[in-house]
């Protein structure tokens with residue numbers, strides 16, 4: 001007769017058994033999820049280890065729980081860190097609620113894929129309510145799926161009831177945003193359940209209208225809580241207060257999950273070490289401060305320190321929660337109206353790009369999460385000011401801690417909008433400081449609102465200790481033509497008002513105490529440069545032909561419509577690179593085919609019928625994440641899923657984009673280009689998709705090229721050249737991959753130089769291979785805009801330079817001063833040199 005208090009689990013997979021303690025994951029090894037055993041699988045179908053019912057099935061398909069008739073929950077977790085695979089490689093054959101028999105198939109998986117994409121294939125079988133088990137008797141050795149016993153469980157007897165839970169008060173936490181990159185998957189769920197179990201109170205976790213027992217891993221996982229999801233803790237019982245107080249900050253911090261950006265304590269602007277900015281260069285010269293170039297130009301003037309006044313707020317409400325909510329709603333409405341007025345006036349000044357920044361601010365005001373956090377604080381008796389301050393500063397701090405510089409830069413926008421509404425709520429206007437004429441502003445951070453309203457008759461330039469070249473402030477500074485340096489050394493904040501300085505926005509430096517002679521020299525240089533820019537712009541529409549008659553195409557790199565509209569005026573002969581990932585960067589959902597088509601069509605039309613447009617398909621991953629296209633966390637994102645690899649892996653995204661491009665091609669000269677191509681098979685697969693979509697749409701064929709930015713593509717250029725219409729060399733990535741140096745690494749930055757002879761050799765090789773096949777080659781990486789590189793690229797035989805927009809007139813002017821044969825001799829000399837520094841010396845020495 002079988003003993004109902006003993007359960008024998010049968011192997012769900014074939015393979016050697018591994019003690020749970022040996023699993024290389026502390027949460028399983030330390031039995032935080034529960035006690036059990038692990039199998040190193042030799043087959044690819046996970047089977048039921050006992051009779052029971054499916055009570056949890058993760059949407060990523062890598063984990064399933066079967067509950068026995070005695071209520072024992074057996075969780076099976078295939079592989080380690082497999083939640084990151086987001087379902088790829090798994091296919092479940094059961095659904096929630098199904099009744100299963102021992103040996104029934106539950107999940108089929110592609111062992112090769114999982115083994116190569118996850119940390120390990122080891123599959124854990126654990127009892128998540130191990131407190132119901134008095135003794136575990138694991139087996140060892142090799143087991144056969146559906147046949148061999150793996151674990152014998154002796155049950156404790158009666159189910160445990162939480163007697164204290166029914167009594168006592170109910171305490172609810174504030175809304176908590178989950179910072180864990182992959183949400184509350186098995187590991188953080190186990191940590192939370194273990195922590196919750198330390199309290200007698202009944203603890204529940206609520207997401208939307210679903211509620212889970214926070215002491216049950218299975219129940220928590222059943223909520224499928226993702227990154228950024230909003231949850232609330234509800235505790236009932238004598239120690240409910242303590243449970244909510246203890247667990248809330250731990251949830252905000254990510255429950256110790258790796259890769260989690262802890263959300264700093266709300267309502268605090270103190271930077272935590274976790275979100276400290278990347279280390280920046282420091283100068284040893286007391287008269288030199290180093291930052292990053294944010295907006296080019298030289299400015300001479302005197303320091304004027306700008307400080308943001310912190311508006312003090314009372315924590316507790318004077319009125320009822322409803323009254324406070326009404327006050328907040330009114331202030332938000334007023335803020336919205338102010339932003340609308342600001343946009344209208346900027347549109348009136350034909351400054352659509354600046355208006356767009358404030359349109360984005362208006363959208364921030366409508367963010368439901370922001371308002372939810374504020375509302376949940378109001379419900380707890382906080383004042384409207386306090387609740388709003390907490391909501392926007394929490395969100396802003398979280399954004400600021402992201403590694404993605406573009407998203408981190410949005411933190412400043414959020415604080416700007418936040419302060420606008422806070423001013424309206426408190427009636428406290430920040431004191432306006434009037435700078436002297438010739439002012440160089442120094443601040444920790446300037447908001448976009450501050451920047452847009454700078455008095456150009458007084459302010460010559462500015463520098464901030466925070467922020468980067470991609471912030472809206474930097475964008476505004478460039479469009480206002482104000483020289484600016486971001487990320488300057490913090491000692492800038494200690495400079496006395498009136499200190500004479502020279503700010504070089506192009507080099508990203510500030511020089512202190514220049515001599516009167518230096519100031520005169522700079523002013524003269526400025527006048528000369530302004531005159532030169534004017535002259536270059538006047539002839540910018542003329543072609544760029546060397547003194548001996550060799551024509552170079554000079555086109556621009558753009559990120560959207562606003563820049564496309566500037567191309568013709570600057571003398572650009574087309575677009576050599578539309579970074580399509582930038583067009584939709586700030587969207588939270590994927591653009592539809594029609595939306596993409598409309599924007600590409602608008603860009604084509606802005607360029608006119610004669611200027612070609614090269615649209616590069618989405619190049620996300622690495623340093624360019626897209627909010628609506630989450631990519632599993634990877635050890636080496638630059639070497640992982642990025643560029644075309646993502647498009648091939650998720651063909652529906654690539655196909656949709658290709659259709660939009662093919663449709664837009666009917667309106668002008670459109671070419672398509674694939675990023676991050678390393679293998680011929682990748683190119684062939686992408687081209688096959690393009691052709692299938694073209695036939696489906698009955699569209700005309702379209703010129704097709706690739707970015708040459710992976711060394712393999714350059715080395716195999718002869719093979720690739722037969723299958724493309726053109727190459728565009730992405731020297732930013734080609735340099736990073738050839739030198740194996742991260743292009744954004746603060747310490748390595750000076751060495752990541754595209755003029756390194758190794759890169760020049762790859763360019764020479766690529767050009768020769770393309771020309772042998774009658775194909776043309778462009779360069780769209782940063783060196784195409786570098787005057788020292790231009791003669792070399794011409795000499796190496798490059799046909800087209802795709803440069804940053806402001807440099808189009810000057811690069812064209814430079815080409816008109818060069819002799820092709822001299823460029824060719826210089827290129828040959830450079831190829832024989834040993835270092836980038838030597839190449840730079842050689843090219844400077846040969847400058848006319």
Ligand code: PEP
Nearest residue numbers: 709730731732733780781
């Ligand atoms: C490059 O890698 O040189 C390039 C132009 O592409 P991106 O900078 O967008 O990666």
Ligand code: MG
Nearest residue numbers: 709730732733
């Ligand atoms: Mg690139």
